[in-house]
Amino acid sequence: xxxxxxxxxxxxxxxxxxxxxxxxxxxxPVELTKGFVSEIIRALRFKxxxxxxxxxxxxxxxxxxHALEDGDLVVIFPPTGGG
Numbered sequence: 249x250x251x252x253x254x255x256x257x258x259x260x261x262x263x264x265x266x267x268x269x270x271x272x273x274x275x276x277p278v279e280l281t282k283g284f285v286s287e288i289i290r291a292l293r294f295k296x297x298x299x300x301x302x303x304x305x306x307x308x309x310x311x312x313x314h315a316l317e318d319g320d321l322v323v324i325f326p327p328t329g330g331g
Contacts, residue, residue: 252283254316256292260326262299265292275321286312288322301325 255275258266267276280287285304289296289312302309303323304316316322 252280252316252320253318254278254280254283254288254320254322256288257321257323258292259324260328262294262324262326265294278322280316283316284312285309285314285316285322288324298326299324300327 254277256266256278257273257275258270259272263270263272270276278288278291280291285302286296289299296312301324302312304314304320306321
């Protein structure tokens with residue numbers, strides 16, 4: 249299977265799972281073996297419950313088995329707090 253290389257942006261509390269020194273809104277590369285959104289979550293070692301909104305190339309996806317292609321931009325937001 250050919251690896252899939254995507255770019256990932258993490259926001260809020262999820263930023264701690266990205267590379268150290270990452271600027272807010274800065275994307276970083278992730279190489280996947282199968283190319284599914286769920287694989288990003290496993291690779292970065294956070295729980296699916298920590299995600300609220302997942303967008304691929306600007307389009308919201310809810311299926312964690314959404315297939316990704318080389319160069320896709322995946323943006324993940326956590327649930328927000330406050331009130």
